Amino acid sequence: MLVPSFTRIFSSLRPLSTLSSVTRNGRILQVKWDDGSTGNFPIVWMRDCSPDSQTYSLSPAMSARNLHMNTFDVEVEPLSYSISTDNELHVEWPGNITSKFSCEWLQLRNPSSRIASERRRKWYLFPSETWGKNEIEKKLGRFDYNDVINDDKTLHDFLEKVCVDGIAVIKNGPKGEKGAVEKIGERIGFIHRTHFGNVFEVCTKPDASNMAYAVPSTLPFHTDFPSLSDPPQLQMLHMFIKAKEGGNSLFVDGFHVANQLRIERREVFDILTTMSCEFIEEGYDIHDGPNGQIINFPFNMAARHTTIKTDPSGQVVRVQFGNAMRSWFYDCEPEKIQELYRALKVFTDYVYQERNLLKITLQEGDTVLWANTRLLHTRDGYVEDGDKRRTLTGCYFGWDIVKSRVRQLSRKLSLPNAQPSAVGK
Numbered sequence: 001m002l003v004p005s006f007t008r009i010f011s012s013l014r015p016l017s018t019l020s021s022v023t024r025n026g027r028i029l030q031v032k033w034d035d036g037s038t039g040n041f042p043i044v045w046m047r048d049c050s051p052d053s054q055t056y057s058l059s060p061a062m063s064a065r066n067l068h069m070n071t072f073d074v075e076v077e078p079l080s081y082s083i084s085t086d087n088e089l090h091v092e093w094p095g096n097i098t099s100k101f102s103c104e105w106l107q108l109r110n111p112s113s114r115i116a117s118e119r120r121r122k123w124y125l126f127p128s129e130t131w132g133k134n135e136i137e138k139k140l141g142r143f144d145y146n147d148v149i150n151d152d153k154t155l156h157d158f159l160e161k162v163c164v165d166g167i168a169v170i171k172n173g174p175k176g177e178k179g180a181v182e183k184i185g186e187r188i189g190f191i192h193r194t195h196f197g198n199v200f201e202v203c204t205k206p207d208a209s210n211m212a213y214a215v216p217s218t219l220p221f222h223t224d225f226p227s228l229s230d231p232p233q234l235q236m237l238h239m240f241i242k243a244k245e246g247g248n249s250l251f252v253d254g255f256h257v258a259n260q261l262r263i264e265r266r267e268v269f270d271i272l273t274t275m276s277c278e279f280i281e282e283g284y285d286i287h288d289g290p291n292g293q294i295i296n297f298p299f300n301m302a303a304r305h306t307t308i309k310t311d312p313s314g315q316v317v318r319v320q321f322g323n324a325m326r327s328w329f330y331d332c333e334p335e336k337i338q339e340l341y342r343a344l345k346v347f348t349d350y351v352y353q354e355r356n357l358l359k360i361t362l363q364e365g366d367t368v369l370w371a372n373t374r375l376l377h378t379r380d381g382y383v384e385d386g387d388k389r390r391t392l393t394g395c396y397f398g399w400d401i402v403k404s405r406v407r408q409l410s411r412k413l414s415l416p417n418a419q420p421s422a423v424g425k
Contacts, residue, residue, distance in 0.1 A: 017035075019032070019033060019034075019083045019089060019103055020032045020083075021083065022083060025040075027043050028041065028042055029041045029042075029043060029046065029078075029091075038112070039110040039111070039113065040111065041106070041110075041111060041112075042111065043076065043077070044074050044075070044076060045111065047091075047093055047099070048072070049109070050093070050097065050099035051100070051101070052098065052100070054066065054097055055067060058422065064422075065423075076093065078091050078093060079092040079093060087102070087103050088100050088102050108419065120419070123407070124403070125403045125406060126163075129164075130255045130256035130259060131165065132256055132356050133357050136167075136253070136358050140358070141157075142169045143157070143158045143170050144171060145170050145173035145174070145365070145367070148184065148187065149184070152412065152413060153409075155188075155409065156406060156410065158170065159402055159405055159406045159409075162234070162402065163402070163403060163406060166253060166255075166370055166371035166374045167371065167375060168369060168370075170184065170369070171363075171365075171366055172365060172366075173365035174365055176364070180365075180393070181236060181394060182199060184236065184367060185236075189397070189402070189405050190401050191395045191397065192232045192234075192397050194225070195297055197287035197288060197295070199393055199395045200287065200395070201392070201394075202237065202393075202394060203389045203390060203391040218378070218380050220323050220378060221250070221351045221376040221378045222321060222324065222377070222378065223322060223375075224322070224372050225322075226303065226325050227280055227281035227322075227325050228301055229303040229304075231320065231372060233371065233372055233373050233397070234371055234372055234399065235369070235377075235395075236369040236394055236395055237392045239362040240364065240392055241390055241391040242363065243383060243385070243390040244383050244388075245382060246381050247390050248361050248379060248380050249360045249362055249368060250359050250360075250377065250380065251357075251358045251360070251375045251376070251377050252351050252356045252357060252358070252377075253356065254308075254319030254351075254374055254375060255319065255374050257319075257347070257351055257376075258316045258319060259316065260350060260356075261308075261350060268343045269308065271339055272307040272308045272343050272347055273306055273310055275332060275336065275339070275340045276304045276305055277306075277307065277321075277326055277327070277344075278303070278304045278329040278330070278331075279302070279327055280300075280302050280325060280327040281300075281302075282299065284297060284298040284299065285297055302327075304329075304331065305320055307320065307347060319376065321347070362392075369397075
């Protein structure tokens with residue numbers, strides 16, 4: 001499950017000093033360096049990725065390939081290729097195109113290099129390790145609010161920590177005033193608007209549109225919006241008014257639980273990755289709209305999906321479950337429904353195991369950001385201080401916005417994990 005760290009991968013990609021030769025083997029140009037290392041570069045790929053102005057349009061606002069696949073010759077042949085005196089690979093193509101590949105360009109993109117491939121996979125900022133209670137309590141990221149707001153490096157480190165661990169906390173935020181969610185959101189990028197609006201408020205209220213608003217008792221572990229086929233991928237909450245007692249935030253790494261089940265209860269893992277549940281969320285919510293308007297938004301959300309989702313390689317990529325919204329419909333034979341209930345029960349038992357629980361007591365001014373499609377979360381019961389209602393403000397984000405910000409800051413600050421986006425750069 002583990003892959004090399006950023007530091008190990010990047011330190012292994014030091015620029016090679018000299019290109020020593022280039023030879024052709026079928027549809028491959030094989031490049032050798034003076035230390036004996038090699039790279040196999042497909043000819044069609046080299047033409048397609050040529051870092052010249054005719055092949056690529058590059059500007060601060062845009063990076064785009066100019067070639068059109070409907071007219072691109074995938075059997076293209078180079079007219080000549082050679083190592084130049086300034087340590088570049090030059091390739092001449094039909095149409096008066098000259099590609100000049102620097103030593104560093106070739107090393108970074110070497111299709112036959114395991115290290116280069118691992119480094120590029122890190123660019124997607126997908127977690128390589130999961131955690132249980134002991135691991136996360138030692139490494140939970142905590143960052144200062146003013147630093148996150150004012151310092152790009154701190155913002156980068158905070159967001160990167162969320163990408164890696166699925167959660168991080170911002171301490172020492174403003175107390176007794178709202179607006180922290182909006183300010184942090186502006187630093188990150190676009191907030192993901194849902195049927196609860198851009199920014200929402202969590203507190204006990206009459207005629208509640210969500211279980212979190214209904215009662216001060218303990219809630220079950222869940223991910224938000226199981227009723228959506230494409231739910232918000234991250235959630236952020238800022239503690240505005242703390243409860244007199246209780247109201248602690250609890251988190252569990254759903255990817256970790258899924259992998260435990262894969263190893264310890266394989267039959268349960270197989271059921272939860274193949275048999276789907278339906279989730280329904282019906283009602284209305286009142287929230288702020290544009291130009292000071294108050295919006296009464298009715299909704300009837302429905303989605304059907306597996307509790308654990310894997311990619312074609314078998315890696316867990318999403319966990320999505322909320323028992324409060326689970327519906328009655330199971331699109332399978334009636335005899336299999338009992339099996340699914342048993343699997344959901346085992347899954348829930350694992351979620352509540354002490355070895356998997358992270359407990360956080362958010363103080364007033366604290367903010368937590370976590371991966372909604374990875375971590376299950378809840379809060380324990382609480383007692384309010386007289387008429388002071390426990391209140392949090394929150395919002396959602398998409399991974400694309402958060403990860404884009406990490407990559408952009410990496411490039412801006414010339415950090416070790418930075419790498420070019422487009423092949424022409």
